[in-house]
Amino acid sequence: MLLTLLSHQWKANYRSSVFQKGLVLNIIMGLLILYFGAIFLVLGLALHKLLGKVVPGESAVAVLNGVLLYYFLSDLFFRFLLQELPVLAVQPYLHLPIPKSRLIHFVLLKSVPSVFNLIFLLIFVPFMVSAVVPAYGAGAALAWLFAIIGLTFLNNFLLIYFKRQLSTKPILTLLFGVAVAGLILLDYLGVFSLYTLSQSVFGTVLQYPVLAMVPVLLVAGAYLLNYRFLKAHTYPEELTVRQQTKVEGERLAFLGRFGELGKLIELELKLIWRHKRPKSLLTMSVFFLFYGLIFYRNEAYLDGFGMLIFVGIVMTGMPIFNYGQFVPSWQSNHFDAILTRRISPYQFYAAKFWIFVPVATLAYMLTLPYGLISYKIILINTATLLYNIGVNVFIIFFFSVYNTTRLDLSKGSAFNWQGVGASRFVMMLPMMVLPILLYLPFKFLGVPFMGIAAIGLVGLSGFVLQKQLLQWSAGWFLKHKYKLATGFREQ
Structure with missing residues (x-):
């Protein structure tokens, strides 16, 4: 079923009237991805030496651990601006003997091979090999990388969930944004240090590798949130009601008084x-x-x-x-x-x-x-x-x-x-x-x-x-x- 859905997606894109128009843009985007990928790879290979020069006297691993929470907050910001939601035209499949759960899993898994989820490996994998493995051993280093991968996918599924909620429950998305902004503001006011907290969190993972399972559980929770939301919003009659609500625009009727x-x-x-x-x-x-x-x-x-x-x-x-x-x-x-x-x-x-x-x-x-x-x-x-x-x-x-x-x-x-x-x-x-x-x-x-x-x-x-x-x-x-x-x- 997965291969069938992938083939349908490819045919829909290839046969689209805008495929040829977007082909040049896609080639340019591909070249840009290769260019920045090469930059990130070089940065990853030299990162432990750069951190040693920027912060002399402190371990490069400890310095990077201290900025990882800042990295994930920045990652959320850029995902919100640039990452598109994974979509599938669900209605043509709903009358077929295909479990709805498979369609929803397909939509969610489509977001996994995203550039945002993979390109960071070009920095962290070389750094792990050159700095983390010599200092903490291969097992702890792999657990550290596993935790970073888990938090990256957590960002991915959280972003997808709150972007979808933006159209139905904007207050929930606003509260999420306020929480992130509040975290940054508390760090700015000196109430607590994100740098110190980040060092403590990822340093603990290196000391106790089993804690790398915590991000996995968080990813599973975020995935389940998306799954339940999509399952509740893919009934044909529910889709029709939502379309009618948008068209009527009753909430804006008061403007007619002017x-x-x-x-x-x-x-x-x-x-x-x-x-x-x-x-x-x-x-x-x-x-x-x-x-x-x-x-x-x-x-x-x-x-x-x-x-x-x-x-x-x-x-x-x-x-x-x-x-x-x-x-x-x-x-x-x-x-x-x-x-x-x-x-x-x-x-x-x-x-x-x-x-x-x-x-x-x-x-x-x-x-x-x-x-x-x-x-x-x-x-x-x-x-x-x-x-x-x-x-x-x-x-x-x-x-x-x-x-x-x-x-x-x-x-x-x-x-x-x-x-x-x-x-x-x-x-x-x-x-x-x-x-x-x-x-x-x-x-x-x-x-x-x-x-x-x-x-x-x-x-x-x-x-x-x-x-x-x-x-x-x-x-x-x-x-x-x-x-x-x-x-x-x-x-």
């Missing part, structure tokens, strides 16, 4: 919710909220203002930047229909504006805990929030008329360069540079807080004049709408 503008906002939110690429872009934006942990730990940055302004712009504006860079390409599939409906360009842009404002405000509120580090962070992030919703939004609208590339919304954003052009990079320059330029004259005059106030006032002015700026954006769109329509039709 007239045509509310209906446009509702349609935009449904577009985001139903398609992979906009959802993955907004999900990626969440991780930029942890951007401050990189910079705020550096006292040199806290003494000044320039870098804090940059970080504030990024953290309070990344959802706007990520989604706004493809306006109006999100509607490229039905752009002609928009032009023929009685929807004014002003309403079109106003709907997007009133989506951006609450999203940026929510991002700002989530950055407020950074104020425990320094009160300047709250002042600067408040000013950058105002600047993002009063100035940067309209910069996005200005450059939006140059987005003439049609988008395939069913594809994720990871390694997807469709629609990415020079205008995206040019757009980022004024969005990042202009607030710094506003601040610099006040810095040279010795009144940096006045510079922060100037950024906030300029943003507040733009927000107050939103009606006039939206009218200007609508007029700018009218001058280029036929160029946009032509570009969307030709692709």
